[in-house]
Every structure is written in structure tokens, then in C-alpha cells.
Amino acid sequence: MVSTLHSFASAADLAGSLADKVADTLSAAIAARGTASIAVSGGSTPKVFFQALSTRDIAWDKVTITLVDERFVPADNPRSNHLLVDANLLQNKAKAARFLPLYQDAASAEEAARLATEKTRAISSPFDIVILGMGGDGHTASFFPGGSNLAKAIDASTPRGIITMEAEGAGEPRLTFTFSSLQDAALLVLHIEGEGKKDVLAKAEGSGDEAEMPIRAVLRRATSPVEIYWAP
Numbered sequence: 001m002v003s004t005l006h007s008f009a010s011a012a013d014l015a016g017s018l019a020d021k022v023a024d025t026l027s028a029a030i031a032a033r034g035t036a037s038i039a040v041s042g043g044s045t046p047k048v049f050f051q052a053l054s055t056r057d058i059a060w061d062k063v064t065i066t067l068v069d070e071r072f073v074p075a076d077n078p079r080s081n082h083l084l085v086d087a088n089l090l091q092n093k094a095k096a097a098r099f100l101p102l103y104q105d106a107a108s109a110e111e112a113a114r115l116a117t118e119k120t121r122a123i124s125s126p127f128d129i130v131i132l133g134m135g136g137d138g139h140t141a142s143f144f145p146g147g148s149n150l151a152k153a154i155d156a157s158t159p160r161g162i163i164t165m166e167a168e169g170a171g172e173p174r175l176t177f178t179f180s181s182l183q184d185a186a187l188l189v190l191h192i193e194g195e196g197k198k199d200v201l202a203k204a205e206g207s208g209d210e211a212e213m214p215i216r217a218v219l220r221r222a223t224s225p226v227e228i229y230w231a232p
């Protein structure tokens with residue numbers, strides 16, 4: 001699929017521009033359907049963008065926010081992506097949005113994935129917006145190289161929903177939406193920052209297996225164009 005690189009002079013400039021694009025896209029979805037949905041990534045990159053988006057004046061009470069992936073930890077754990085979203089996005093005007101967590105208080109990650117799939121089914125598909133990040137190893141969402149369920153996660157025929165992932169670089173067991181759940185978002189964004197991530201992207205855009213750099217599944221096979229937002 002086609003990807004477009006949007007480069008910015010600073011992280012702050014990127015955050016403002018992406019927040020405007022996301023707010024406009026959410027508002028258009030609300031105008032068309034009465035509701036809107038967005039799945040965001042965790043990690044360290046999105047914090048400034050979340051803070052900018054939280055101030056945008058849109059009908060947040062019509063918006064459902066969820067996560068692209070989550071560590072199998074409760075929301076009071078410092079590693080939780082829910083905690084990151086709660087502290088930086090579900091603030092200011094965006095406090096009015098509905099948030100659907102992936103973490104479930106279940107006996108196993110597998111049971112949590114089953115429950116999360118059930119609970120997020122209420123979100124109409126495709127997502128209006130998906131914001132992906134990328135790790136230095138070329139993972140996105142929790143599609144990690146060598147991941148326990150990687151082949152299933154990036155197989156386009158795997159049903160929409162949430163599956164578990166365990167991998168050396170992942171820390172705790174992960175809960176992740178599948179590629180099929182994310183790849184046809186109306187607005188599909190890859191948000192990366194730093195020269196190092198730009199080098200990783202260049203390698204991912206080259207030849208090589210998707211299993212080696214799973215972001216390649218998105219860059220090569222996503223139905224939606226990939227809007228890459230980058231700042232130094």
C-alpha cells in the first residue's frame with residue numbers, strides 16, 4: 001500500500017498537526033455516523049500528541065477510544081498503556097470520551113484477550129483512526145519479531161479481535177489487536193520520532209521478511225494508505 005511521509009521540524013509541531021488531523025477526522029465521522037472511534041498506541045512517543053489532542057474542542061462524548069495493544073498489567077501498573085492514555089489523553093476536553101481498555105482482570109492473558117475481543121466488538125469496524133508506533137526492532141502494536149502468535153497476528157485472514165503475544169522484547173505478555181483489525185482504518189497513522197526510527201523505517205521499507213520487521217505487514221499490505229508522521 002501507498003505510504004506518505006509527513007516530516008515536521010519538532011515533536012511539538014508534529015503533535016499539533018496530528019492532533020488537528022485526528023480531531024477533524026473524528027468530527028467528520030461524528031457528523032456522518034453520530035459516533036467515532038480511535039485506537040492509539042502506547043510507549044513513550046505519543047505523550048505530547050495525546051496532550052495536544054486532549055485540548056481539541058470536538059464532541060468527545062461521541063468518541064470511543066481504545067488501545068492498539070496493552071501489556072497484561074492492571075491500569076495502576078506503571079507499564080500500563082491505559083495509565084498513559086488516562087494521564088495524557090483522557091484529560092481536558094477529551095475527558096468526556098468513552099475508553100475501552102484491553103486489560104481484563106482475568107486468570108490468563110488468553111482469557112483477557114477473549115473478554116477484550118467481546119467488549120471491543122461494540123466498536124464499529126473499521127476504526128475511524130488507528131495510530132501505530134514502531135519499535136527499534138521494527139515491531140508495531142505487539143507484533144514483535146519472534147512473537148508467540150506473530151504469524152496469526154499479521155495474517156490478513158485472522159478474524160478481527162484481540163490476541164495474546166509473548167516475545168523476548170515485549171516484557172509482560174501482551175494483548176494486541178490483530179492486523180486485520182487495524183489495517184483498514186479510515187485514517188491509518190504511523191507516528192515515529194527520532195533519526196534512529198527513521199533509519200529503522202528505511203530498513204523496513206526495503207526487502208526482507210515481514211517476520212523480521214513486522215511493521216512491513218502494515219507498509220506492504222494495509223488496505224488503507226499509511227500516513228507516516230515523523231519529527232527528529
Ligand SMILES: O=C(O)[C@H](O)[C@@H](O)[C@H](O)[C@H](O)COP(=O)(O)O
Pocket residue numbers: 041042043044045046068069070071081132133134135136139140141142
Ligand atoms: O505498548 C507499546 O509499547 C506500544 O504499543 C508499542 O507498539 C510502541 O508503539 C512501540 O514500542 C514504540 O514505543 P516508543 O514510542 O516508546 O518508542
